[in-house]
Each structure stands twice: as C-alpha cells, then as structure tokens.
Amino acid sequence: MVRGSSFLRRLFYALLDLLFLRSWHMRKVIVGQGLRFEELGKWKLLDAGSGFGQYDRFLLDRFCGLEITALDVKEKYLEDCRDYFKKERKAGRIRFRLADLREIDFGPTFDMAICIDVLEHIDEDLEVIRRISDSLKPGGVFLMHSPSHLSEEDGGEEDSFVGEHARPGYSAEEISDKLKRCGLEPIRVRYTYGRFGHLAWTLSVRNPMIWLNRTGIWGLLPLLIYYPFIIIPSLFLNLADLWREDGSGTGILAIGQKVPRTGFEPPEHRYGSGGRPRYIVQT
Numbered sequence: 001m002v003r004g005s006s007f008l009r010r011l012f013y014a015l016l017d018l019l020f021l022r023s024w025h026m027r028k029v030i031v032g033q034g035l036r037f038e039e040l041g042k043w044k045l046l047d048a049g050s051g052f053g054q055y056d057r058f059l060l061d062r063f064c065g066l067e068i069t070a071l072d073v074k075e076k077y078l079e080d081c082r083d084y085f086k087k088e089r090k091a092g093r094i095r096f097r098l099a100d101l102r103e104i105d106f107g108p109t110f111d112m113a114i115c116i117d118v119l120e121h122i123d124e125d126l127e128v129i130r131r132i133s134d135s136l137k138p139g140g141v142f143l144m145h146s147p148s149h150l151s152e153e154d155g156g157e158e159d160s161f162v163g164e165h166a167r168p169g170y171s172a173e174e175i176s177d178k179l180k181r182c183g184l185e186p187i188r189v190r191y192t193y194g195r196f197g198h199l200a201w202t203l204s205v206r207n208p209m210i211w212l213n214r215t216g217i218w219g220l221l222p223l224l225i226y227y228p229f230i231i232i233p234s235l236f237l238n239l240a241d242l243w244r245e246d247g248s249g250t251g252i253l254a255i256g257q258k259v260p261r262t263g264f265e266p267p268e269h270r271y272g273s274g275g276r277p278r279y280i281v282q283t
Contacts, residue, residue, distance in 0.1 A: 009084055013054040019204050021197045021238050022145050025253050026116055027058060028242065029188075033112060033141050033255065034063055041065050043111040048101050048132055049118035053081040060088055067092065069110070071099040101128045106135040115144045123166045130182040138260035142184055144253070146170055148191055151250040175254050184256030191249030197241030198250055204234040 002008045017023040037043040042065045047056055050070035059066055072078055078096045088094045101115075102124050113132045119125045132142055147169035170178075176186045193201055208226070212219045241249075 003080060003084075006084070010057070013052075013057055016052070016054050017058070018235070021193060021201060021241060022117060022251060022253075023054070024238055024242050025192050025251075026055065026114070026143065026145055029143055029253065029255060030055075030059065030112075030114065031062060033143065034059075034066070037111045038063050038065055042067065044069070044109060046106070046110040046113040046132065046135055047071065048104075048113055048115040048128070050081065050096070051077060053077075053084065055114065055116065056081070056085070056094060060085075060093060068094040069106075070094060070096045071101065071104065072096070073098070073100060101131065104131050104135065108135065108137045108140075110135050111137055111140050113140070113142045115142070117145055117147070119144060120146045120165045120167055120169055125166070126178055126181065129178055129184070133182040133184050133256075133258060136258040138258055140258045141187075142179070142254075142256045142258070144175075144256075145192070146175070146252055148193075148248075148250055148252040149174070150248060151193075169250075170252050172252065175252060179254060179256040183259050185259050186254060187257050188253075188255040190245050190253055191247070192241065192251035192253050194241055194244070194246030194249040196237040196244065200234040200237035200241065201250075203230045203237075 002012050017027070034043075034045075043063075044067050045059065047059075047068055047070040050056055050072045053070065056068055056070055059068060070078075070081065075098055078098055082089065082096050085094050085096070089096075101118070101122065113136055115128075115132060119128060122128055129142075136142060147165070149169045149171045151169045172189045172191065176189050179186050204227075208223055211223070
C-alpha cells in the first residue's frame with residue numbers, strides 16, 4: 001500500500017522523521033552545511049547507505065541545485081526508490097546505484113556525503129570512511145550518525161536492537177580519530193540520544209517495537225491507545241535533545257571536513273611520534 005501511493009510514501013517518511021530522533025539531528029546539520037553549497041548553484045551529494053530514501057526526499061525538496069548519488073547494498077530498496085523517484089531521476093537530480101561502500105571509487109566528486117546509521121554494521125568501517133573521504137572535493141563535508149559506544153545497554157534481553165551491529169558504536173574520541181586518519185578534520189562531534197532523547201526513544205520506539213516483536217500484528221491495537229498518550233511528551237523530549245548537548249548519549253553525530261592537501265603520505269608514515277596525523281596542507 002505504501003509503495004503504491006506517493007501520498008502514503010510521504011506520510012511514511014514524515015512518521016519516520018517524527019519518531020526517529022536521529023532524523024531531527026541530521027536534518028538540522030544537513031541544512032546548516034548545505035546552505036553554503038546551495039549558494040554556489042549546482043552541487044553534489046553522496047548518500048552512502050540510502051535505505052528507504054527518506055533523506056533523499058528531504059534533500060531534493062529542500063535544495064534546488066542539488067544532485068544526489070544514492071548507494072545501497074540492497075537491490076530491493078534501490079528498485080523501490082528508482083520507481084518512487086522516477087520524476088527526479090528523469091530530471092537528472094538523483095541516481096541510485098548498487099554498491100559496496102568498501103569498494104567505491106569516485107575520485108574527488110562530491111561536495112557533501114552523508115552516512116546515517118550505516119558504519120556500525122560494517123567491520124571495515126575505516127576503509128569505508130577513507131573511500132568516502134576520497135570521494136569528497138577539498139573542503140567538502142562528511143556527515144555521519146551512528147549509535148555510540150553506550151548504546152549496547154539498549155539491547156538488554158532484546159538483542160534485536162544491536163544484534164546486526166559489527167560494533168556497539170563509537171565514542172567521541174574514537175570517531176574523531178578515525179575521521180582524522182582518513183583525511184577529515186572533525187569540526188563537530190556530539191552525542192545524541194542523551195537523557196531526554198533516550199527517554200523519548202524508549203517510550204516511542206523501543207518499547208513499542210519490543211511489544212510488536214512479542215505479539216505480532218495484533219499488538220497494533222493496544223498501540224493505537226498507547227501512542228496518543230506518549231507522542232506529545234516524546235516530541236518535547238526530542239526537541240530538548242536537539243538543543244541540549246549532553247556529555248554522553250546512546251547516539252553520536254560527527255561532521256568532518258575534507259582537508260585540502262596536495263597528497264597523503266603512505267599510511268605507515270602518516271603519524272609522527274605524537275600519534276597525530278601529518279597532512280600536507282595547501283595554503
């Protein structure tokens with residue numbers, strides 16, 4: 001039903017954006033970073049792990065000069081999106097490609113790249129970040145979101161929330177180090193899903209999903225009564241998380257900027273005695 005209706009598809013995206021706090025954070029930083037590229041006219045973005053395409057819809061609606069290359073490893077998702085974005089594909093505003101992020105090789109093509117809740121599923125995450133970094137033009141930005149290293153506690157007895165992850169998540173120090181090792185200067189790293197956001201997620205996403213996993217389709221009926229009571233408090237909690245930075249949280253957001261340089265030293269020579277990356281910077 002959702003796939004066959006453009007209206008229901010947009011409604012589905014709106015519900016995802018409403019309930020999932022990561023969407024609140026990512027839309028905020030995408031707009032903040034994208035406005036400066038929009039002033040230049042035409043610009044290009046790489047969506048590394050496009051999934052249902054909800055961020056692509058938001059981006060195309062928000063920015064007129066944008067062209068998107070959307071990648072995913074699931075052909076079913078891509079075929080679905082190709083049909084839904086038929087008009088935009090015909091206009092040359094978006095293209096969908098089946099790709100393994102560990103093997104992409106575009107060269108310095110894109111002004112921005114986004115990778116939202118993808119890296120935690122990939123063992124070779126450093127290789128993925130490096131290849132995304134290589135695909136950015138000098139000065140381009142990389143935006144990512146992932147569970148943090150504190151997210152493992154969310155699994156508890158229900159492994160469905162972390163069972164598919166290659167790692168629990170990242171600390172601020174770890175993701176900053178990995179960005180630097182791949183030629184990206186961290187310009188902002190912050191935890192998401194702090195005290196307020198985590199409570200909202202527990203009320204509006206985690207508990208309902210656990211309930212549905214246990215009860216099946218019949219569990220929808222009690223949720224129709226449950227959601228009207230918790231949706232407004234959950235939205236206010238999301239808003240509080242968006243504007244209030246905690247020192248910890250079960251999610252993490254990072255923005256890295258491609259370091260302008262004439263070239264990298266070989267990996268074994270990238271680090272001095274202090275362990276800090278050494279780049280050749282253009283002036």
